Amino acid sequence: MPQGPQDRPHELYGEGFDNAWQHRGKRVNERVQSFDHCFSSPKSVSLLAAGGGHQVRKQVTEARAEALQVGIGYLERHGIGVRRDHNGTDRHQVMGGLLAVAFEHRLSRAGDPQFHTHVLVQNAAHGPDGRWTALDSDRLYAHLMAADYLYLAAERAALTERLGVRWRPVDARSGAAEIVGLDDRGLIERFSKRSEQIDQWLAEQGLSGIKASSAAAVATRAPKDHSESEQSVYQRWAQELAEQGWVSASSPRSARVSAVGRPTARSWTRRSPSWPARAG
Numbered sequence: 001m002p003q004g005p006q007d008r009p010h011e012l013y014g015e016g017f018d019n020a021w022q023h024r025g026k027r028v029n030e031r032v033q034s035f036d037h038c039f040s041s042p043k044s045v046s047l048l049a050a051g052g053g054h055q056v057r058k059q060v061t062e063a064r065a066e067a068l069q070v071g072i073g074y075l076e077r078h079g080i081g082v083r084r085d086h087n088g089t090d091r092h093q094v095m096g097g098l099l100a101v102a103f104e105h106r107l108s109r110a111g112d113p114q115f116h117t118h119v120l121v122q123n124a125a126h127g128p129d130g131r132w133t134a135l136d137s138d139r140l141y142a143h144l145m146a147a148d149y150l151y152l153a154a155e156r157a158a159l160t161e162r163l164g165v166r167w168r169p170v171d172a173r174s175g176a177a178e179i180v181g182l183d184d185r186g187l188i189e190r191f192s193k194r195s196e197q198i199d200q201w202l203a204e205q206g207l208s209g210i211k212a213s214s215a216a217a218v219a220t221r222a223p224k225d226h227s228e229s230e231q232s233v234y235q236r237w238a239q240e241l242a243e244q245g246w247v248s249a250s251s252p253r254s255a256r257v258s259a260v261g262r263p264t265a266r267s268w269t270r271r272s273p274s275w276p277a278r279a280g
Contacts, residue, residue, distance in 0.1 A: 031134070032123050037144055039071055039151045040116035043104035043192060044182035045159065049106075050113035050191075050237040056163065060115070063158035068102065068117055078147040079143035081136035093126045094146055106233075109222050110193035113237055131192060147177035187244055194220075 041064060042063040049060040076097045084090040099122040108114040123134050152175045157163050159179075178188070189196070196219075201216040202208060228236075 020041065030059060032137075032203075034123055035121045035135070035137070035140065037119050037121065037147075038116050039068055039148065040120065042176045042178050043114070043188045044179040045051055045155065046106075046113035046115045047114055047182050047187070047191060047241070048159075048163075048165070048179060050234065051241045059098050059162045060159065063155055064115065064117070066158045067151045067155035068119075070154035072100070074150050075143060077142070080125055080138045081139040082133050083261070084127065084129070091139070092128050093139075094127065096126050098122070100123060108194045109224060110197065111225070111233075111236075112191045112193055112227075114165070123193065143173075145219045148231050152176050187246075190244055190247040191240070234235075 004213075035109070045064075045078065049057045052060070075096075080094045080096075081161065082092050084092065084096055101120050103118045103120070105116050106113065111141070123137075123139070124132050124236060125135050126132055152170075156167055156177060166185050167177040168180060170177045173266050180186075197220040198216040201220050202212060205216075206211070209214070
């Protein structure tokens with residue numbers, strides 16, 4: 001009988017097979033070690049950072065950091081708990097905070113601007129009885145959406161304060177809003193190739209819904225490309241923005257920073273209309 005690749009594990013897994021084979025017969029720890037939650041900025045915020053120049057990117061980065069503190073702070077106050085007694089029926093809120101690490105990402109797997117932060121929360125908390133045990137995941141999940149909404153609201157407030165941008169109405173379902181002047185549907189879709197890949201897969205499979213979308217994200221997920229330098233990434237984005245009619249302003253006022261460190265003029269403009277709109 002002819003053999004396929006599945007019968008030759010070394011061809012499938014390489015050195016990873018040898019490393020795994022060393023642990024054959026051993027007990028596997030099936031406990032959940034951590035939870036990964038992603039705080040993602042609206043596409044227009046990512047485009048603002050992608051095309052706004054160094055000073056604007058700095059302001060966006062600091063605004064996102066402020067917003068992240070708001071979101072995580074809410075989870076620490078309301079979303080962290082432990083369970084005790086038989087079947088975990090006795091639930092306790094934990095006030096000692098959470099153990100987590102944040103990873104900043106600036107682009108999607110398709111190479112588009114997509115500023116987001118993965119917060120990896122360790123599945124452990126110090127309960128009122130002094131024991132370290134697993135988190136009450138039900139409590140954590142119940143507060144994630146509220147944390148997202150607060151993060152997005154804090155990000156809007158910080159960017160309005162720092163850069164004077166104005167916002168479209170907040171979407172009641174997602175809690176997100178786009179920046180006025182960067183909310184053009186065609187522009188957003190042009191820089192949302194991952195969403196296009198997922199939508200195409202769903203259409204081909206005749207599926208819809210949250211679970212199907214998660215499956216589509218996995219099915220269409222390409223390996224990350226780490227070969228492109230940071231400078232090259234921003235140059236590519238600038239070129240793609242220019243192809244859509246968004247051009248770098250040549251005025252010496254562009255991205256000028258005032259004495260208090262806030263940009264006082266746009267670093268990028270669209271031929272018509274101006275980009276982005278400022279409050280007031």
